[in-house]
Amino acid sequence: MNQGVRWLLVVLGVVGLGYLGWLNRPTEERRIRKVIEGMAGDATFTGGEGNISRIAKIESLGNRFAVDAELHVDQVLPIESALTGRDAIKGLLMMGTPQIGSVEVKVHDVQVTVTGDTEARVSMTASAKTGGKRGDFTAQEFDIRMVKTEGKWLVRRVDAVAGFRRSGGR
Amino acid sequence: MAASAPRPWWHYLWIGVIGRSPKRTAVRIAVYVVVAWGVFGYVLRPMRVAGISMEPTYKLNQVNFINRWSYLKREPQRGDVVAVRMAGESVLYLKRIIGLPGERLRIRQGQVYIDDEPLREEYVKNRAPWNESEMELGPDEYFLVGDNRGMASRDHEHGAVRRSKIVGKVLL
Incomplete structure (x- = not known):
């Protein structure tokens, strides 16, 4: 092969690899998406999982929230008002998880909008499927606000988006 | 008279799979791919039922299609079973329209x-004593509910949605 052609191929290869690298560069959107997907992984439990593993997952899930995080899910869960603070959220997770056998949580249609150097909004749908032959399936749309603290993206506020307007107002 | 040599087995496999004219087969496959991409990407969205709120009309794990073009020329009608989007279209609600805008x-x-008149619903087989206070639908709102009214009201997503949330009508 001609020396010039060989060099051209090498240059094209390097440019191609560079382009692929640039496409997959770790942007803030990608980092946030990874956090959201990680939350779904932490909230997924198999039937055979022991208590220690479950507690570790809840701990990991809880640590993805900011210290002053707010959870506004009273529209979809039997909770009277918003939950404030990472510890309160962890407490709720600790209370609810032992009752669950196996559950698979997935996130869909994650749309990330970075609104500032340390702020971002996420719109997404989360689905949960419990085990069993006629396993229950539920899905919920969420609006999430993220904040970057010490280089880490944390959940600052979660709002459950009501899909349907019921009598008595939204 | 010249006798032709027997052809190897792979020759018949080649003819069966590729055809006598590979060029024509390639064009045919390309057309099928483009048509399938257009139909299933933009017109008919395949879906699988994942909940029980539409039973017995649509059962768990049943496969169906959503026709995205069903409301291009007409508005949704009472009795239509439609798909409703959430944050996107990966997960959809499947519900029946029972209330129209302004009702x-x-x-x-x-x-x-x-409007104070009882609604006849032949598709409802079990009826739990649900109670919902009166609500007026907005000019672009439809009231959607599943056919499985035997389940508790709190476990059954239902209510008014905007027209823009309706993706299309169930095909089958």
């Missing part, structure tokens, strides 16, 4: 009333 709707002991 007043209430549920008393499981019976639906539209």
Whole structure:
């Protein structure tokens, strides 16, 4: 092969690899998406999982929230008002998880909008499927606000988006 | 008379799979791919039922299609089973339209009333005593509910949605 052609191929290869690298560069959107997907992984439990593993997952899930995080899910869960603070959220997770056998949580249609150097909004749908032959399936749309603290993206506020307007107002 | 040599087995496999004219087969495959991409990407969205709120009309794990073009020339009608988007279209609600824009709707002991007239619903086989106070639908709102009214009201997503949330009508 001609020396010039060989060099051209090498240059094209390097440019191609560079382009692929640039496409997959770790942007803030990608980092946030990874956090959201990680939350779904932490909230997924198999039937055979022991208590220690479950507690570790809840701990990991809880640590993805900011210290002053707010959870506004009273529209979809039997909770009277918003939950404030990472510890309160962890407490709720600790209370609810032992009752669950196996559950698979997935996130869909994650749309990330970075609104500032340390702020971002996420719109997404989360689905949960419990085990069993006629396993229950539920899905919920969420609006999430993220904040970057010490280089880490944390959940600052979660709002459950009501899909349907019921009598008595939204 | 010249006798032709027997052809190897792979020759017949080649003819069966590729055809006598590979060029024509390639064009045919390309056309099929483009048509399938267009039809299933933009017109008919395949879906699988994942909940029980539409039973017995649509059962768990049943496969169906959503026709995205069903409301291009006409508005959704009462009785239509439609898909409703959430944050996107990966997960959709499957519900039946029972209330149209501008109507007043209430549920008393499981019976639906539209503008004070009881609604006949042959598709409802079990009826739990649901109660919903009266609500008026907005100019672009539809009231959607599943056919499985035997389940508790709190476990069954239902209510008014905007027209823009309706993706299309169920095909089958």
